[in-house]
Amino acid sequence: MTANMYLNLPGGLKMPALGLGTWQARDRDELIDALNCALELGYRHIDTAYIYENEEIIGDVLKEWFTSGKLKREDLFITTKLPMIGIHPDRVEFFMKKSLESLQLDYVDLYLVHFPLGYKYDDSTGGPLLNDRQQIVTEGVTDQAAIWKKMEEQVDAGRTKTIGLSNYNITQIETVLKSARIKPANLQVELHVYLQQRALVDFCHENDITVVAYSPLASPCYNKFLEELGTEPKKLPEILSDPVVNKIAKKHSKTPAQIVLRFLLQRGIGAVPKSVTPERLQENINIFDFALDDNEFEELWNLEVGEDARVYDFRRGFNLVDHPDFPMKR
Ligand SMILES: NC(=O)C1=CN([C@@H]2O[C@H](COP(=O)(O)OP(=O)(O)OC[C@H]3O[C@@H](n4cnc5c(N)ncnc54)[C@H](OP(=O)(O)O)[C@@H]3O)[C@@H](O)[C@H]2O)C=CC1
Numbered sequence: 001m002t003a004n005m006y007l008n009l010p011g012g013l014k015m016p017a018l019g020l021g022t023w024q025a026r027d028r029d030e031l032i033d034a035l036n037c038a039l040e041l042g043y044r045h046i047d048t049a050y051i052y053e054n055e056e057i058i059g060d061v062l063k064e065w066f067t068s069g070k071l072k073r074e075d076l077f078i079t080t081k082l083p084m085i086g087i088h089p090d091r092v093e094f095f096m097k098k099s100l101e102s103l104q105l106d107y108v109d110l111y112l113v114h115f116p117l118g119y120k121y122d123d124s125t126g127g128p129l130l131n132d133r134q135q136i137v138t139e140g141v142t143d144q145a146a147i148w149k150k151m152e153e154q155v156d157a158g159r160t161k162t163i164g165l166s167n168y169n170i171t172q173i174e175t176v177l178k179s180a181r182i183k184p185a186n187l188q189v190e191l192h193v194y195l196q197q198r199a200l201v202d203f204c205h206e207n208d209i210t211v212v213a214y215s216p217l218a219s220p221c222y223n224k225f226l227e228e229l230g231t232e233p234k235k236l237p238e239i240l241s242d243p244v245v246n247k248i249a250k251k252h253s254k255t256p257a258q259i260v261l262r263f264l265l266q267r268g269i270g271a272v273p274k275s276v277t278p279e280r281l282q283e284n285i286n287i288f289d290f291a292l293d294d295n296e297f298e299e300l301w302n303l304e305v306g307e308d309a310r311v312y313d314f315r316r317g318f319n320l321v322d323h324p325d326f327p328m329k330r
């Protein structure tokens with residue numbers, strides 16, 4: 001089994017620093033194969049969300065691994081997320097229970113508020129309320145304290161070991177911290193070698209909040225998603241073809257993906273690269289047998305671009321940018 005590194009969460013809980021992302025892995029057979037392959041390779045941390053529409057498939061695979069005795073529940077770290085339609089105090093418990101039911105689990109290890117703003121819920125469809133132009137209708141200003149109180153109740157009830165946030169900015173995390181009885185254990189945000197989120201990471205680490213990078217490879221598949229939404233493709237940050245990354249990769253006989261993932265781990269940040277391809281699954285977790293030296297680390301550190309390299313800016317296909325709780329202000 002592959003050696004791993006861990007991030008320490010409250011209560012002695014350990015999160016394997018390298019996990020498996022599953023957004024856009026919705027094809028049943030493909031995801032089953034990918035999960036089986038990942039678990040065989042030593043992945044022990046899986047990242048999903050209510051909105052990824054794959055919790056049931058993941059639940060089926062996990063059940064098989066548990067019933068065959070190949071793995072015990074406590075061997076795995078499972079993260080899922082409260083959807084935007086659940087960001088209302090009356091709906092947190094409802095969506096937490098729905099996720100547990102789909103995953104066929106008694107508890108998850110980490111439950112994240114997926115986004116700091118909510119969508120209005122349409123009872124009749126079980127999805128977001130749409131206006132006449134078929135656009136999603138958002139909730140007003142989020143009562144972060146009220147949502148967080150409901151998140152804390154999920155820990156009290158034993159439905160999740162820890163709770164955290166995703167896509168929150170520093171001001172929004174500060175708001176949560178002010179009322180929190182149970183502090184957020186984790187923040188999940190877009191983070192890669194071109195978007196290093198230095199101030200946000202420092203703030204989290206100073207407040208004992210672990211950080212996990214989503215889209216650690218800068219989401220090369222993102223335009224496929226924009227195409228599904230019927231919107232224009234965007235110019236993506238191509239970190240895997242960056243000459244500095246490639247030069248360092250060659251020196252270590254590693255791939256560019258392994259270099260950019262290793263860089264995150266050496267910053268004390270977790271990462272959840274998504275892949276359904278066996279060779280890439282192997283590649284992405286095979287990053288514990290080498291280290292970047294200070295010069296290489298510095299060279300990668302200097303690749304920072306900042307906001308212009310953000311993939312998930314929600315400026316295409318979403319009408320969220322003008323909402324008061326929209327977190328990615330430029
Ligand atoms: N909290 C949030 O709001 C968000 C969370 N996430 C989470 O983060 C995860 C990762 O983010 P995501 O946007 O998927 O982007 P990633 O940066 O993980 O990129 C995934 C893409 O890269 C390809 N890929 C994977 N490994 C390699 C490799 N070694 N070399 C070359 N290409 C590779 C994959 O292809 P293939 O699968 O075909 O191999 C896939 O197309 C998500 O799956 C999800 O779990 C993502 C977005 C938002």
Ligand SMILES: O=C1CO[C@H](CO)[C@@H](O)[C@@H]1O
Nearest residue numbers: 023049114115167225312
């Ligand atoms: O996790 C996620 C995956 O991508 C979605 C579409 O951009 C996001 O809404 C979400 O935050």
